[in-house]
Amino acid sequence: MRWCLSGDGALTFDVTSTSVFARMREGRTSPDVQVLFTPASYDRSRFGQLEREPGMTAAVCAINPESRGTIMAVSLDPMQPPEIRPNYFSAPADMEVTLAGIRLARRIFAQPAITDAVIAETVPGLAIQDDDALINFARMNSSSVFHPVGTCKMGIDPLAVVDPRLRVHGVDGLRVVDASIMPRITTGNTNAPTVMIGEKGAAMIREDART
Ligand SMILES: Cc1cc2nc3c(=O)[nH]c(=O)nc-3n(C[C@H](O)[C@H](O)[C@H](O)COP(=O)(O)OP(=O)(O)OC[C@H]3O[C@@H](n4cnc5c(N)ncnc54)[C@H](O)[C@@H]3O)c2cc1C
Incomplete structure (x- = not known):
């Protein structure tokens, strides 16, 4: 109603309204974790639904992951979907970074500037603390x-x-x-770099057409 009547409020925000980029591992010169903040919380039992209670979500993402997946054609028929195997967490470093990122998110939510808005951590919940419990949570969720x-x-x-052109x-x-x-992969979201690739690619096609 607020958005309809005055054009402001929560519905004017992006789903991910804030991102934190952080270096969690020693010796890194660029970030290895992104924490994506959403001013809403999801109903875990129903895909695509928000919880009834107001909430916040901090999603932890290992950026520049070392795990590698595959996408393979399984048939000569181009209409057959390929077989996609993401192989998440096949590289131990990705799990190390994810755990550090979850702990970073908890540190952020414990800061005085935000504690007034926090009643409790519901997911994974404060009972899940040690490495094994967090690893299990990360693998399952x-x-x-x-x-x-x-x-x-x-x-x-x-x-x-493809070659450099x-x-x-x-x-x-x-x-x-x-x-x-x-x-x-880029250190962070991929849409803007893809737009850049499109513009650069179009420029190279024009250049090559001229010569
Ligand atoms: C749910 C979701 C949320 C995302 N959120 C973000 C975000 O918040 N920020 C961000 O930076 N990135 C985000 N991304 C990633 C970003 O959208 C992609 O990295 C980017 O769109 C990749 O661009 P692309 O041109 O490579 O592929 P696409 O954008 O997928 O474009 C492929 C195009 O090819 C067309 N196509 C497919 N098959 C054929 C065919 N046979 N003939 C003709 N056309 C065909 C498709 O219709 C499509 O238009 C998100 C992606 C998804 C799926």
Whole structure:
């Protein structure tokens, strides 16, 4: 009603209204964890539904993950969906970072600036403290933040699919210009870098057409 009547309030926010980027491991020069804050909490028993009670969510994301998944064609029929295996947490470092990120989120929510708005931690809940319990929680509850990249990576090595001008190696007149060409995932969300790839790709296509 507030949004309809005055055009302000919670519905004007992005789902993720704040992100924290932090370095959790010694020696890192760039962040390895992102905590995504949402001013709402989800009903865990019903997909896509909010809880009835007001709440907040801090989702912890290991960025630059070392785990590698696969996406494989399973049939010559292009209409058959491929087999996708994300292999989350197959690299131990990703779990180490996730645990550190959960503890960071708890530290943030214990700060005086926000404690007035906090009644209790419901998920995972303060009973879950030691590494084993947190690992079990992370394995049972983690999901994707929808940033898959790199299935057609750019480069000049044997695993590269496109060259630095985004031309498919060994196939004339074919380019790939999207998130799949990223050789590594970006440190954070992928949409803006994908727009950049699109603009850069379009510029290179124009340049090559002129020559
Ligand atoms: C639920 C969700 C939430 C996300 N939230 C964020 C966020 O908050 N911030 C952020 O930075 N990133 C976010 N992302 C990631 C971001 O959307 C992607 O990284 C980005 O859109 C990738 O762009 P792309 O062009 O590679 O692929 P896409 O955006 O998937 O574009 C592929 C296009 O190809 C079209 N297509 C597919 N098959 C065919 C075909 N056979 N013929 C013709 N066209 C075809 C599709 O319709 C689509 O338009 C989110 C992704 C999802 C799924």
